[in-house]
Amino acid sequence: MSDETSFGFGDIQPKRIRRExxxxxxxxxxxxELGFVSRETTTIQRKAKQGPSGPAGQFNLRAAVADVNEFVDWCGRERMSYREGFGRLMEMKRRAERS
Structure with missing residues (x-):
């Protein structure tokens, strides 16, 4: 029973297709060009920059990736930290409330 039965197919090997x-x-x-959209997740752009000194608070924010990227781009164009950018947004909000 230890002898294996051979049907003569032992020399057959699968074809190996070489792909470039x-x-x-x-x-x-x-x-x-064909209009396909990537299924990979969009990455959030990040940059590290030293912010102004002084007391600081911290919170986590869940926002749309497009909005976060727009905020990051805006801070980059204005050459300011995210902290400074958030401060400017809050100042714009305060001015809008006064008028």
Whole structure:
């Protein structure tokens, strides 16, 4: 019973298909041209910058990625920290309430 039965197929090996590496940038470009949207999550842009000194509070904020990215871009264009950007938004809010 220890002898294995051979039907003569022992020499058969599966075909190994060689595929060329795909140019990911070209694939992404073509997908964009055809209107495909990436399923990968959008990353939030982050930057590190030393803020102004003084007492500070902290809170976590869940916001839409597009809004967060717009805020980050705005702070970058204005060359200010997120803390300064938040302060400017609050100042705009206070001015709007006074008028």
């Amino acid at each position: 590496a795909e140019d990911v940038a070209a694939v992404d470009r073509i997908a964009d």
